[in-house]
Amino acid sequence: MAEALAAEDAKLLTLAKATRARTRAAEGAAVRDLDGRTYAAASVDLPSLRLSALAGCVAMAVSSGAAGLEAALVHTAADDVAPADLDVLRDLAGPGVPVHRAGPRGADGVSATTST
Template sequence: MTSPTPPAGLVLEAEDAKLVVLARSARLRAYTSAGQPAEGAAVRDTDGRTYAAATVSHTRPELATSALRAAVVAAASSGARRFEAAAVVTEAGEAAGDDLAMLAEFGAGVPVYLAGPDGVAHSRVTS
């Protein structure tokens, strides 16, 4: 009997893999309306603290927030001002530009690992 082959994806450092696990768990707590995608995100600040959040939908789109923006806001409101890395678990193949802009407000070049709902990281972008 052969061992199952793990899904192909990016090879992450242990701390970055933890971010994906946190983001995947957060995604399960998303508050979304029918037809809107659920996302989870996690960020790690330069002190090693992590913050996770999920999508929060609203009938008025301007009041909704993405998972990455919510995680950055949670971190910033707790005093974080610089970030080492972030992860987003989403069905979309890319991170939204507004989300990356929010993260870039606290420093350009932060790696953002994108993973599917299965938790397999498939790409890396930067803020």
């Protein structure tokens, strides 16, 4: 059984889930930067642009001047967070950042961390 999310990470779940539902996207994601600011995005699937929800969050954080990230959450039907998404997250966040995966029944706990 997964442990309950900390309050700050529960906010990420709320943002990711709401973003996914509002846009009817395959995924929603949210991240928190080192200053406590949050960014949420949905996956994009256009003929000339495909972007995962987590990659969208990282792009928004970078374009807003974030120096790093302290947590991420992906709301998805997939069983795991894609390795390519962990690579994108690691580019900004560095190693050791917890990545939560949530599905229809809520968060599964920390499903991955950015590694070296």
